[in-house]
Amino acid sequence: MDKRYYCDFCDKSFTDIPANRKKHINGTYHQRMRKEHYDSFRDAESILEEDARKIPCKDLLRKGSCTFELNCKFSHLTPEAKAELKREILEKVERERLKQKEKKVTITPTLEDWLQKRGKKPVKKTNPKVVFPQWSLPMNLRHVPNLPPSLLPPSMQNFNLERVEWE
Numbered sequence: 001m002d003k004r005y006y007c008d009f010c011d012k013s014f015t016d017i018p019a020n021r022k023k024h025i026n027g028t029y030h031q032r033m034r035k036e037h038y039d040s041f042r043d044a045e046s047i048l049e050e051d052a053r054k055i056p057c058k059d060l061l062r063k064g065s066c067t068f069e070l071n072c073k074f075s076h077l078t079p080e081a082k083a084e085l086k087r088e089i090l091e092k093v094e095r096e097r098l099k100q101k102e103k104k105v106t107i108t109p110t111l112e113d114w115l116q117k118r119g120k121k122p123v124k125k126t127n128p129k130v131v132f133p134q135w136s137l138p139m140n141l142r143h144v145p146n147l148p149p150s151l152l153p154p155s156m157q158n159f160n161l162e163r164v165e166w167e
Ligand SMILES: [Zn+2]
Pocket: 007, 008, 009, 010, 011, 012, 024, 029, 030, 033
């Protein structure tokens, strides 16, 4: 019994010998089926983008067919096919827009959310940190020996930071 080769793209089978395989794989029918298969996974944008770089195939326009088929360097997309692809893109954009809208609705904060957050994380009152200034002698006094205490810069030890109760 012959071993059969089954081609998924074309839904065809034939005797599996290298010559048959080669002939089938290089055949225009197989190539078209293969391209159609992969194109169905490509998005409309990339198909249109690729097509926009091509000029329409004259043979296809005049005769309704082109011997180059998929290997043709000119555009084989009909205006209807292009319109269909554009419609697909618009639909996709609209779907994305609705998705974004839904997302926005769900993240709109509610009073409940706010209260819950507040309950979990009470606002902490922090004591303001006391920053003490740094004093230093002016340049022109630095070399003067025995300065009177009134001219010396105050140091932290001069301050009584203990809490004082006033009576
Ligand atoms: Zn095939």
